[in-house]
Structure formats: C-alpha cells, structure tokens
Amino acid sequence: MKIFQVIIGTEILNARREDSHFHFLRDLLIKRGYELFSSFIIKDDPKLIKDVFTLIKNTPNSMLFCYGGIGATPDDYTRQIAADVFTNGVMEYNKEFIKKIDSKFPNEDNTKKYTLAYWPKDAKPLWNNPVNGFPGFYIKNRYFFMPGFPQMAHPMSEEAIQKFLPKKEIKKRYSLIAYAKESEMLDIMRKIPENIEFSTLPKLDYTSEISFCGENSKEIFEWFKEELKKNNIKYKEIN
Known part of the structure; x- marks a missing residue:
C-alpha cells in the first residue's frame, strides 16, 4: 500500500498558519504498522491539485489522505477535482449531510450551506467530527477527504484508518552508528540486497547512522x- 498525504493550504506556505497534519498522520500510521509513501503541501491552485491527484490515482495500490478545500467558499476546489480525477466527474448532494445541516440549523435558510454536502457521486461520509458533526467524505474506500481544521480532520483520519487499514506488526528496524565516513563503506553498502529497506544518515562528525528494515533485515544487519x-570500522548498536 502506497499511502499519500496531500495538505492543501496556501496559508501554510505563506506562513499564516503552521501545519499539524504531517506529524499526526505519520505517527498514526506507524503505530498501525504502515508508513507514508509521500506527503505534499500545496497551494489552493486547481491545476496543481488536479495534477497531484492524478499522480496518486495513477500510482498502483495508492491511498490518499487529503486535508483542506472541502468548504463552501470559492477557493474550495477539492470536492469537484476529486470527482473529476477519482470518479466520472458527476456530483450529487449527500442526503444524510443535508439532514444534518437542517437539524443543526432548523430555523434558517440553509441553501448556501448545502454546498458543503455537494460531493462526488457515491462518496461516503466520515462522521467523526467532534467540533460540529459535519462529515468529510471518501471515495472507493481509499481516497479520504477531510477539512483543513485539525480538530475536525484528525478524528476523521482515525476513523478511516481503523476502518480500512487493519493493524499490522510494526516493522522492526536495526540500527547502528558507524565511526566512519560513508565513502569508506560504499563497497559494503553496494552488496546489500535490494529488498532490504536501507538508509544511511551521515553526521557532521564523520560518523554515519545506518539502519535496516524489512524481510531478512536481521540477517543482513549481522552480516x-x-x-x-x-x-576495521568501529560501530555501536542503537535502538
């Protein structure tokens, strides 16, 4: 499973707000036994949003957690673009959401609020919103769209993950600090099998933090x- 995160928010890129979605989703997935494949923070730009969504759609076995752009203002493009990219472009009003709006505001003209419930056809709700009860939505059980507000979006993320990502065993990672430059270990590194998730983090003191993960990683770590x-390269194992 290749899990993508898209955070739509010009206000993050121009420093009017700080992002809190990346760390939240990353840590939530790791606790569940999964990892992010990629994360994007992008402007509220229709073409850019469409291009990123198309990249995700065209990636085999992809899943998307998208934050922002599902409100009712003119710069909320996510709902229509999600329909265009992930379905046939047809939109419809979600009847359950309409009822929720009317029950919350029984003595008002809610016509303009109904825009919030105008979703890609056959999209389903993510109801876990402790702030106002208004849902996000998902398509095909793997593309999830939530508000930009963390207080609303994070419980919805938990709802989606609990429902569609069965808990897996957390990957065991084996790590060490090697007291050598990367260049001194290149010949050894080139022998590491491709199926091993391997990373090296060089440090300014000319040591390297090296880790192994995946099937048979314990054997490769010992090797x-x-x-x-x-x-004659010294090392120290770390947790």
Whole structure:
C-alpha cells in the first residue's frame, strides 16, 4: 500500500498558519504498522491539485489522505477535482449531510450551506467530527477527504484508518552508528540486497547512522556488522 498525504493550504506556505497534519498522520500510521509513501503541501491552485491527484490515482495500490478545500467558499476546489480525477466527474448532494445541516440549523435558510454536502457521486461520509458533526467524505474506500481544521480532520483520519487499514506488526528496524565516513563503506553498502529497506544518515562528525528494515533485515544487519569488523570500522548498536 502506497499511502499519500496531500495538505492543501496556501496559508501554510505563506506562513499564516503552521501545519499539524504531517506529524499526526505519520505517527498514526506507524503505530498501525504502515508508513507514508509521500506527503505534499500545496497551494489552493486547481491545476496543481488536479495534477497531484492524478499522480496518486495513477500510482498502483495508492491511498490518499487529503486535508483542506472541502468548504463552501470559492477557493474550495477539492470536492469537484476529486470527482473529476477519482470518479466520472458527476456530483450529487449527500442526503444524510443535508439532514444534518437542517437539524443543526432548523430555523434558517440553509441553501448556501448545502454546498458543503455537494460531493462526488457515491462518496461516503466520515462522521467523526467532534467540533460540529459535519462529515468529510471518501471515495472507493481509499481516497479520504477531510477539512483543513485539525480538530475536525484528525478524528476523521482515525476513523478511516481503523476502518480500512487493519493493524499490522510494526516493522522492526536495526540500527547502528558507524565511526566512519560513508565513502569508506560504499563497497559494503553496494552488496546489500535490494529488498532490504536501507538508509544511511551521515553526521557532521564523520560518523554515519545506518539502519535496516524489512524481510531478512536481521540477517543482513549481522552480516553488515561483520563486514565493518573486517574493514576495521568501529560501530555501536542503537535502538
């Protein structure tokens, strides 16, 4: 599963607001046994939104958590673009959401508020909104669209993850600090199998933090330590 996050908010990019969605979703997924494949913070620009959504749609086995742009103002483009990219472009009013609006504002003309309930056809609601009870929505059980407000969106994210991402065993990662420059270990690194999730983080003191994850990573980790010893490179295991 390749999980994408899209945060739509010009106000984040021009420093009027700080983002809180990235860390929240990243940590929530890791606790569930998953990881983000990619995260975007983009402007409220229709073409850009469409291009990013299309990239995600064209990625095999993709899932999307999208934040922002589902309100009722003219710069809220997400609902229509989601319909254009992920469905056939047809929109419809969600009857459950309309009833929710009318029950919350029984003595008002709610015509303009109904725009909030104008969704891609066959989209389903994410109801877990403790602020005002208004839902986000999802398409095809894998594309999730939520408000930009964290207090509303984060409970909806939890709802989606609990419903559609069964809990998996958290990946075991094996790590060490090697007291050597990356260049001194290149020949060893080139022998690491491609199926191993491997990363190296060089430090300014000319040490390197190296980690292994994935199937058979424990065996490769032990092999790597032996190779370091053969090359007289000291190391320290870390958690």
